[in-house]
Amino acid sequence: MSGQTLYDKLWSQHLVKDRGDGTALIYIDRHLLHEVTSPQAFAGLRLAKRQPWRLDANLATPDHNVPTTVKERAEGNAGIKDPISLIQVQTLDDNCDEFGIEEFRINDLRQGIVHVVGPEQGATLPGMTVVCGDSHTATHGAFASIAHGIGTSEVEHVLATQCLLAQKMGNMQVRVEGKLGRGVTAKDVVLAIIGRIGTAGGTGYAIEFAGSAIRDLSMEGRMTVCNMAIEAGARVGLIAVDDTTINYLKGRPFAPAGELWEAAVADWRELVSDDDATFDKVVTLDAAEIEPQVSWGTSPEMVTGVSGAVPDPDAQTDDTLQRGYSRALEYMGLKPNQKITDIRLDKVFIGSCTNSRIEDLREAAEVARGKKVATSVALAMVVPGSGLVKRQAEAEGLDQIFTQAGFEWREPGCSMCLAMNADKLGAGEHCASTSNRNFEGRQGYGGRTHLVSPAMAAAAAIAGHFVDVRTLDTTTAHQEA
Amino acid sequence: MKKFERLDGLVAPLDRANVDTDLIIPKQFLKSIKRTGFGVNLFDELRYLDEGQPDQDVSNRPLNTDFILNQPRYQGASVLLARRNFGCGSSREHAPWALEDFGFRAVIAPSFADIFYNNAFKNGILLIKLSEEQVDRLFAEVEASPGYCLSIDLEAQQVVTPSGEALSFDVDEFRKHCLLEGLDDIGITLQSEDAIREFEARHRAARPWLFRDVTEA
Ligand code: SF4
Numbered sequence: 001m002s003g004q005t006l007y008d009k010l011w012s013q014h015l016v017k018d019r020g021d022g023t024a025l026i027y028i029d030r031h032l033l034h035e036v037t038s039p040q041a042f043a044g045l046r047l048a049k050r051q052p053w054r055l056d057a058n059l060a061t062p063d064h065n066v067p068t069t070v071k072e073r074a075e076g077n078a079g080i081k082d083p084i085s086l087i088q089v090q091t092l093d094d095n096c097d098e099f100g101i102e103e104f105r106i107n108d109l110r111q112g113i114v115h116v117v118g119p120e121q122g123a124t125l126p127g128m129t130v131v132c133g134d135s136h137t138a139t140h141g142a143f144a145s146i147a148h149g150i151g152t153s154e155v156e157h158v159l160a161t162q163c164l165l166a167q168k169m170g171n172m173q174v175r176v177e178g179k180l181g182r183g184v185t186a187k188d189v190v191l192a193i194i195g196r197i198g199t200a201g202g203t204g205y206a207i208e209f210a211g212s213a214i215r216d217l218s219m220e221g222r223m224t225v226c227n228m229a230i231e232a233g234a235r236v237g238l239i240a241v242d243d244t245t246i247n248y249l250k251g252r253p254f255a256p257a258g259e260l261w262e263a264a265v266a267d268w269r270e271l272v273s274d275d276d277a278t279f280d281k282v283v284t285l286d287a288a289e290i291e292p293q294v295s296w297g298t299s300p301e302m303v304t305g306v307s308g309a310v311p312d313p314d315a316q317t318d319d320t321l322q323r324g325y326s327r328a329l330e331y332m333g334l335k336p337n338q339k340i341t342d343i344r345l346d347k348v349f350i351g352s353c354t355n356s357r358i359e360d361l362r363e364a365a366e367v368a369r370g371k372k373v374a375t376s377v378a379l380a381m382v383v384p385g386s387g388l389v390k391r392q393a394e395a396e397g398l399d400q401i402f403t404q405a406g407f408e409w410r411e412p413g414c415s416m417c418l419a420m421n422a423d424k425l426g427a428g429e430h431c432a433s434t435s436n437r438n439f440e441g442r443q444g445y446g447g448r449t450h451l452v453s454p455a456m457a458a459a460a461a462i463a464g465h466f467v468d469v470r471t472l473d474t475t476t477a478h479q480e481a
Numbered sequence: 482m483k484k485f486e487r488l489d490g491l492v493a494p495l496d497r498a499n500v501d502t503d504l505i506i507p508k509q510f511l512k513s514i515k516r517t518g519f520g521v522n523l524f525d526e527l528r529y530l531d532e533g534q535p536d537q538d539v540s541n542r543p544l545n546t547d548f549i550l551n552q553p554r555y556q557g558a559s560v561l562l563a564r565r566n567f568g569c570g571s572s573r574e575h576a577p578w579a580l581e582d583f584g585f586r587a588v589i590a591p592s593f594a595d596i597f598y599n600n601a602f603k604n605g606i607l608l609i610k611l612s613e614e615q616v617d618r619l620f621a622e623v624e625a626s627p628g629y630c631l632s633i634d635l636e637a638q639q640v641v642t643p644s645g646e647a648l649s650f651d652v653d654e655f656r657k658h659c660l661l662e663g664l665d666d667i668g669i670t671l672q673s674e675d676a677i678r679e680f681e682a683r684h685r686a687a688r689p690w691l692f693r694d695v696t697e698a
Binding site: 088149157 | 515595596671689
């Protein structure tokens with residue numbers, strides 16, 4: 001018998017019951033909640049007179065609707081000007097109170113984007129199953145956990161039963177081998193992967209990211225990669241445990257300590273795919289060939305290297321692709337064969353659960369240091385992923401670098417990643433964004449999103465159009481081991 | 482959940498691949514804390530010419546008359562025909578809530594995104610995967626004949642076209658059973674309460690650090 005993949009091992013460790021009809025009951029260790037996808041689930045519990053199965057498995061924080069300006073945030077929930085958003089945040093607070101769930105509220109230092117908060121607290125541990133009513137839950141797979149997004153009915157199901165009815169996914173491995181070039185980051189790696197396999201390339205699979213270039217990434221870089229597994233169609237992205245994982249977790253508030261820590265580490269060391277494990281699908285990329293990426297269209301697979309150009313729809317042989325490309329170019333206001341570096345930007349957004357951690361901010365600050373945002377850029381904003389990231393950045397003086405360069409320095413939240421709060425693009429505006437989705441209207445009605453790394457976003461803010469960060473002499477490689 | 486047995490429904494063709502959940506229901510409508518009332522904002526950005534706001538009266542909004550759901554011939558449609566990777570993007574269950582609230586009970590496409598697939602079935606919407614060729618052919622037939630209806634039989638796992646041609650589709654046993662009976666998952670899972678408790682006790686003994694009452698003690 002061949003060996004087990006990491007995903008196989010995690011699956012069998014959580015299998016409560018195989019139902020014999022293609023579905024299984026899977027036990028859930030950690031359930032993260034935010035204000036958007038939970039209210040109807042709590043209402044359902046109340047209606048059925050059910051109680052949460054296990055309170056300590058749950059952790060909540062508001063992130064999507066919270067305002068990010070200092071002035072509004074100073075007022076707490078009252079600073080949320082949109083009455084409907086306010087009700088939603090208030091409802092999360094009330095539900096957590098009523099049911100006894102721990103919540104980091106709006107101005108708690110630990111509040112932030114749920115996928116930044118979980119790992120930062122050590123609430124995401126290797127060997128866990130982690131779910132949240134949010135598709136970017138895949139982020140937590142960087143810690144060798146099965147982590148994926150669920151719908152609101154499933155949020156209610158997990159609250160009530162601590163389990164999910166699930167189907168085992170296929171095993172897919174994406175290997176990135178070799179060394180990344182200078183100025184090429186985890187974000188570029190994952191965009192290049194999506195460009196290669198497409199937004200449905202991982203549908204039905206759990207993708208394990210492997211290879212020397214993945215192992216060389218920091219935990220934060222690994223989270224960036226797993227975060228976007230869902231953009232490749234895979235609900236689950238995961239990476240094996242190694243010293244990087246263990247060093248990151250040591251001393252985090254929710255992580256075990258003392259003897260329990262030692263026992264946990266010994267267990268976590270097993271969380272790797274066996275050498276003789278077989279995968280249903282394997283894709284390999286050469287790290288050295290990956291250049292800084294920029295998306296030009298309205299799907300994350302519509303992406304190319306910064307030295308490239310917008311494709312010509314007429315050159316596509318597939319009919320559906322051809323129409324998709326034409327529609328995307330029309331929406332994006334771009335011409336076939338236009339050079340990526342000729343795309344001018346109106347706004348720049350550095351933030352989101354993909355790229356709002358301290359290393360992301362350091363990377364962007366290094367490019368922005370001593371420079372000025374181009375006058376043609378109407379707004380360049382930096383939104384840290386959590387209150388703790390913000391405090392750390394301020395301790396390092398990054399906020400000063402950003403504000404002196406003309407960036408706005410904001411309070412933590414999802415912000416313009418999906419524009420549920422006041423931060424949004426106007427119709428027709430082009431934005432260099434470190435977020436994860438460039439769908440039509442995602443960052444504001446008619447807005448045009450280009451997905452890039454933090455360094456590329458900062459460089460674009462300064463130049464007013466895309467530039468290859470590798471040509472700037474301020475940048476250095478950011479792949480700390 | 483509503484039962485799904487048979488459906489004879491008018492088909493609306495949405496000729497587009499990778500229809501994402503932001504397109505199905507834009508984020509401003511996710512602020513609602515209810516699970517009903519999303520139908521008027523289904524495909525909001527395609528359906529109206531202005532930007533929609535939650536709780537707005539839609540009756541005076543300018544319609545995009547080119548959009549299929551605004552065309553008289555597709556009024557009352559309950560089957561949506563679409564291209565590959567339908568429902569990609571976010572986990573918002575508001576997407577199937579909006580489809581259901583609008584009146585769709587089935588979606589036919591060559592493939593669906595995973596999270597959406599789960600969410601749809603939990604809300605009584607049947608998702609039917611047919612081959613690219615079959616979907617191509619249905620698009621041609623729907624566009625060529627106004628009033629085009631499909632007859633869907635979940636028990637028999639068949640879609641029957643007006644000419645009497647039967648197309649078979651796969652659906653897993655469990656989802657089919659839930660849909661036919663209109664069963665709620667939580668109730669089904671709680672029938673295994675003892676198994677969950679036993680598992681939990683073993684899990685806690687093997688990996689106590691996964692339980693916060695242990696790590697904090
Ligand atoms: S930052 Fe963006 S992608 Fe991440 S959870 Fe928030 S809205 Fe979703």
